[in-house]
Amino acid sequence: MRVSCGLDRCIMATYVDILKSEFPEIDTEVFDYITGVLDSGGGDFEDEDEVFDAIGGVLQEVSADSKNEEDIRDICLQMFNTLKLNNCHPEQKQMLLDAPVQLSQISAECVTACKDVQGIWMVKRGQSTTVDAKKLEKAEAKLKAKHERRTERDSQKSASPLVLEEASASQASSKKDNRVDSSGKNRSYDIRIENFDVSFGERSLLQGAELSLASGRRYGLIGRNGLGKTTLLKMLASRSLRVPAHISILHVEQEVAGDDTPALQSVLESDTVREGLLTEERQLNARISNGTADGLESVRLSEIYAKLEEIEADKAPARASVILAGLGFSPKMQQQTTKEFSGGWRMRLALARALFAKPDLLLLDEPTNMLDVRAILWLENYLQTWQSTILVVSHDRNFLNAVVTDIIHLHSQRLESYRGDYENFVFIDRFRYNANRAAQVQSKLKLLEKLPELKPIEKESEVTLRFPDNFEKLSPPVLQLDEVEFYYTAGQRLFTGLCVSADLESRICIVRTPSEAPCLQ
Structure with missing residues (x-):
């Protein structure tokens, strides 16, 4: 609800009131500066972020650590809302009310307190705020400069084309390796790539890494999301990393046209x-x-x-x-x-x-994502008899345990290899940081990996996800479909008459039934 009134004591929740309420001990000069900025630039603010940019830093200093940035932004939002209401009718000052009020009561109070009242909807209000001219000039200059920067940024965005970041790889090579590859005498199907780097844009994914793939073994490439597993497969498939020319490579990445x-x-x-x-x-x-x-x-x-x-x-x-x-x-x-x-x-x-x-080297990236349970079980059995080399990225530990003979762990911008399936890797990774199990782990490492020397252990940095405790729920329905039909080609109808409504509490499962009727229920 909004109401106009010519008396300050009839006004509720103006930015002046908000400022006094939230910062009761604010210095007079700072108070005058802030109100001067809001009075002069109220019509130029497009959102609460601009209000925060103009006065947020001053408010944080005034709060003396009693309010965090989120609190200050919330206060700026309240002030922005009052400014928008006042700008709707320049002749009138409109305010947000904190609670429902009786208009008759407001009218009576205003008439009693004011001698020059022409009506509860239209009153003249004198300008009582004093502003430091220099500070006001400085604030206006800041707003003008910000507006110019935004205009320049928008023009640059429209003029310059979008540049997509691309992955790249580099590796050290010797003349001997180059001669062997070019001569065609190398008939080995083992792959060994030493001292290579992989980056995506300006971000380094691998540094000084080594990758060894023995012919006929099946490797599971694991690691946290975003570290570069898929990018590594692409570098191998495109031969950006040197793979002998006689070794054929297939990367299952894109769907068939x-x-x-x-x-x-x-x-x-x-x-x-x-x-x-x-x-x-x-x-x-x-x-x-x-x-x-x-x-x-x-x-x-x-x-x-x-x-x-x-x-x-x-x-x-x-x-x-x-x-x-x-x-x-x-x-x-x-x-x-x-x-x-x-x-x-x-x-x-x-x-x-x-x-x-x-192919001699088969690269698979999350192959079980597209399959149902029956197809996954068939694929597991089929790959167990695969004669050439496989490098697969998967988060399905059951699939890894059933298929792979080795694990390659990508972390800390390097690759570490382990003999055995995923469960063997988990055992080693779980106890290698435990001093009481160190001897057992070292024995297991030597048995499974036969590594001549173990590198110093670097624990991966932990990722912490924070979710707000309170958030505004979306009003239902979040999803609404009415009488939807879907076709792939003319004359082939997959389903029709689909009506679905979903809100935040909905839990929907789509299942495949033996029926071939083109409808969903």
């Missing part, structure tokens, strides 16, 4: 060697059929057939179908085009393509 290719065919096409041979076979047979062959086609066809037999190309469709079925694709779904699937299913397709292609 939606087009008219059937899901099964999309998986088969991931084997580029097989697809190349089949394409060449079709071209040669076409030249022989139309009589444009030069006589060498028969020899080349014999070589192609021998190679296709060697890689068991005829068994590829069955193997691809098994992988797709394990990841949840029914026979009907395997024949659907990729554009008919949602993003989650296209991610499953990307994983299926990687498993079918059998």
